[in-house]
Each structure stands twice: as C-alpha cells, then as structure tokens.
Amino acid sequence: MRRADVNARPATWDPPPEQRTAPDQLPAEAWRAVDLFEGEFARRCWRTARGYLLLTNLRCMMLWQHHELFRSLNWEASPQVLLYNVQPPHVLLGRFVEVQAAYDPAEGSIRAAVADPNAVAEEIAAEVPRARAEWDRRRTQALAELAAHRARRDQIAAALAAGRPVPIPRVPCKYCGNLMPITARTCPTCGAPAG
Numbered sequence: 669m670r671r672a673d674v675n676a677r678p679a680t681w682d683p684p685p686e687q688r689t690a691p692d693q694l695p696a697e698a699w700r701a702v703d704l705f706e707g708e709f710a711r712r713c714w715r716t717a718r719g720y721l722l723l724t725n726l727r728c729m730m731l732w733q734h735h736e737l738f739r740s741l742n743w744e745a746s747p748q749v750l751l752y753n754v755q756p757p758h759v760l761l762g763r764f765v766e767v768q769a770a771y772d773p774a775e776g777s778i779r780a781a782v783a784d785p786n787a788v789a790e791e792i793a794a795e796v797p798r799a800r801a802e803w804d805r806r807r808t809q810a811l812a813e814l815a816a817h818r819a820r821r822d823q824i825a826a827a828l829a830a831g832r833p834v835p836i837p838r839v840p841c842k843y844c845g846n847l848m849p850i851t852a853r854t855c856p857t858c859g860a861p862a863g
C-alpha cells in the first residue's frame with residue numbers, strides 16, 4: 669500500500685492569514701518558495717514586471733516563476749538582500765527600484781520594475797532601521813545562546829577531567845514547567861511522564 673506523503677501540502681493550500689500582503693497579494697503558490705525565518709513576516713509586497721518584490725521585517729526578495737518545458741511553474745525566491753547589510757535603496761532610470769547589499773553588491777542585488785519605484789524605495793528605506801534593530805536583537809540572542817552552550821560544554825569537560833559525574837542537562841517539564849534532568853522518565857515535581 670502506498671503511504672500518504674505527509675509533507676505534501678494540499679492543492680488548496682493558502683498562506684496563513686497573517687501573511688496577507690499589501691498593496692499586492694503574493695500568490696499562495698509563491699509563498700511556498702519563501703523559507704521564512706522564525707519570527708519573520710511580510711511587511712509589503714509589490715507586483716513587478718516579472719513577479720513580486722517582497723519586503724519582510726528582515727529582508728527584501730524577488731519572487732518569480734520559473735518556466736520549464738512540460739512542467740508546472742516553480743516559484744523562486746531570489747535574489748534576496750538581508751536588511752542589516754544594505755545600501756540605501758534607489759531608483760534607476762525612473763523605472764526600477766534597486767536594493768543592494770552594502771559590502772558586496774555582487775552577493776545580492778535586486779532590480780525590480782515596480783509601478784511606483786520612488787514610493788517603493790522610500791518604503792524600503794523606512795523599514796531598514798527597524799530591520800537592523802531586529803537583526804541586532806537576534807545576533808545578541810544568538811551570542812548569548814552560544815556563550816551558554818560553551819559554558820555547559822566547559823562544565824562537562826571540567827567534570828570529566830576531574831573524574832566527577834558529568835552534569836546532566838535539565839529541561840522544563842511540559843506539564844508543570846519545573847526543571848528536570850533530561851534523562852528522567854517522570855517529572856520529580858509533578859510525576860508527569862517525560863517526553
């Protein structure tokens with residue numbers, strides 16, 4: 669018997685309601701090409717000559733349809749520019765809005781033919797400071813997690829070197845929230861089964 673593909677999305681798949689975009693709606697199929705970061709959401713979306721220009725709280729990307737012979741059309745999300753590393757967006761030839769990475773423009777460069785490039789450039793420019801602050805917050809959090817991870821690793825290494833029992837990581841119980849050893853089969857506080 670053939671197993672159902674649990675990863676396949678139904679044909680009627682719609683983006684989650686919070687991913688309604690303005691001023692133009694990104695088609696549901698195009699969302700499949702967007703691999704959203706955790707906590708990332710759409711801020712603006714504009715129709716372009718080739719597809720869509722999507723501005724999120726973290727990056728800017730082009731979405732366009734790939735044409736292949738005898739195959740359905742695939743959406744592609746590229747190029748993209750992360751908004752912590754971006755030059756001020758500008759208008760090119762009065763027709764395109766251009767968004768380029770600051771340090772290495774070859775790495776990411778968007779040139780989108782939108783209806784009102786001046787307005788789009790202004791809206792993207794207005795989003796950049798907020799996006800930079802969000803990237804800074806994420807970087808700080810990642811560094812803190814890395815420091816905590818290293819501290820745990822050093823603690824285990826020190827215990828092993830001293831011949832002491834290795835500290836067992838503790839995780840919150842999913843019922844009562846109290847910390848319990850990761851190896852416990854039941855929560856020592858509430859008795860709930862672990863896992």
Ligand SMILES: [Zn+2]
Pocket residue numbers: 841842843844845846855856857858859860
């Ligand atoms: Zn518990």
